[in-house]
Amino acid sequence: MKLIVLYLLLLKATLTSFSGLAGLPVLRDDMVLRHHMLTDRELNQAVAIGRVTPGPKGSYIMSVGYYAGGVPGGFAAWLALVTPAILIIPMLSLAGRYTKDPRVQRTLRAVVLASAGISLSATLPLGADALTSPLTWALAIVSFGLLVFTKLDTTLVMLASGLVSLAAFALLN
């Protein structure tokens, strides 16, 4: 029963958010303040874990599930995270019928442009947090150049950056 409640609370948080940490206030209200399934410290740690693990920032929900209900809670959280994604299948089928219409095509292109703008806006505070030394600036600039001007794999570029940072740390210490 507790797992179903946990799944529904986490699903409520994911369904009411459209990006990153937007579901955090809902989650805190439900799980910390009302149901006492989680402490504020655990919620903060979950957000920190979500930032340092690969994949979407919304994956902090999986840590929340783990803190609230162990491995079964983590599984409930994973289900809550992927359930809304299934909604896109009927949406895609419906929208796919109209993609030949030039007005729909240019609307979609405008939405993609706006999404790019929104993503860039989100990058600025993240960049301020991540670019704290000449080395991190250099890694960001080189990564940008490699992705724009070569066909190198993104995962490899990020992995190499992590290794360079590690090597620099070893040299300096």
Place this chain on the structure above:
Amino acid sequence: MPSLRRLCAIFFRVGNFTFGGGNPTTAALQRELVEKEKWLSQQDFALCYALARITPGTNLFAFCTASACRMVGWKRALLVLVVASAPACLLTWALTAGFDQVSSNVWVAAGIAGALASSTGVLVASFWLLVQPALTKGNRLRATVIVGISIVLSLLAHLSPIPVLLIAGVAGWFWKEEEA
């Protein structure tokens, strides 16, 4: 049509090993699916990307489901969704269980700092790769205005993504593009 095995391999690698959130991961998938493998057309990518942005929940998983659905159908798309999300989920659980030990390890912190710095470059590159195809002769003003207003509305006016996307959608519907 791609084989399910090759498709799963790409979603497994990109979905579970790209740092910095959903945007760099989507950019990496665009690179693999549209530019390298050419399994997804730019038009289909735009459709999946736009719909994923207005789907509640994690945009990245919605994008993975939509793009896989476009390539191999909805049943196989569900498998791709599992492949793209479950391994990172296991990693998150493991990290949660040992958070105190891992977070205080300076070597891990140094490695992650490098990956996060790189993800900033990846995000700016993904912005450029998304915007650049729209900067054709005759459409530069339209693209620049839509991108510029979106940045102002989200960064300075702190408007949430959905109204910004709606405004852009309305502008796109009425503001015609010049033929290339």
